[in-house]
Amino acid sequence: MLEASNNSELPAIPGKRYFTIGEVSELCLVKPHVLRYWEQEFPQLKPLKRRGNRRYYQRHDVILIRQIRSLLYEQGFTIGGARQRLSGDQAKDDSNQSQQIIKQLRTELEDVLEILRR
Numbered sequence: 001m002l003e004a005s006n007n008s009e010l011p012a013i014p015g016k017r018y019f020t021i022g023e024v025s026e027l028c029l030v031k032p033h034v035l036r037y038w039e040q041e042f043p044q045l046k047p048l049k050r051r052g053n054r055r056y057y058q059r060h061d062v063i064l065i066r067q068i069r070s071l072l073y074e075q076g077f078t079i080g081g082a083r084q085r086l087s088g089d090q091a092k093d094d095s096n097q098s099q100q101i102i103k104q105l106r107t108e109l110e111d112v113l114e115i116l117r118r
Helices: 004-010 022-028 034-042 059-074 079-088 090-117
Strands: 048-052 054-056
Touching: 034 059, 048 059, 054 090, 059 079, 059 090
Parallel strands: none
Antiparallel strands: 048 054
């Protein structure tokens, strides 16, 4: 669902386990209040909440947010249409997320290999 052309303008996802809402905001080019709103609208988006109601997003959450962003901002879906698209294609989305993670890891590993060769 996330085409390479759309993904190239977004920063690479670092190899961390958890991300704060501010970090996700920068990684996905979406403001924090929009992320909080999307949590209410998309049942698939469930970041961990710890002390003080702080949100901690995982890598799969970041990829899902990028998919939602692509559906809404680039493909012109409404919130309802994007929700329906995501829930209707859940198995397809899981494989797309896996492919996206693999592509991201491959890119990061190639970067590390290039640094090591220098």
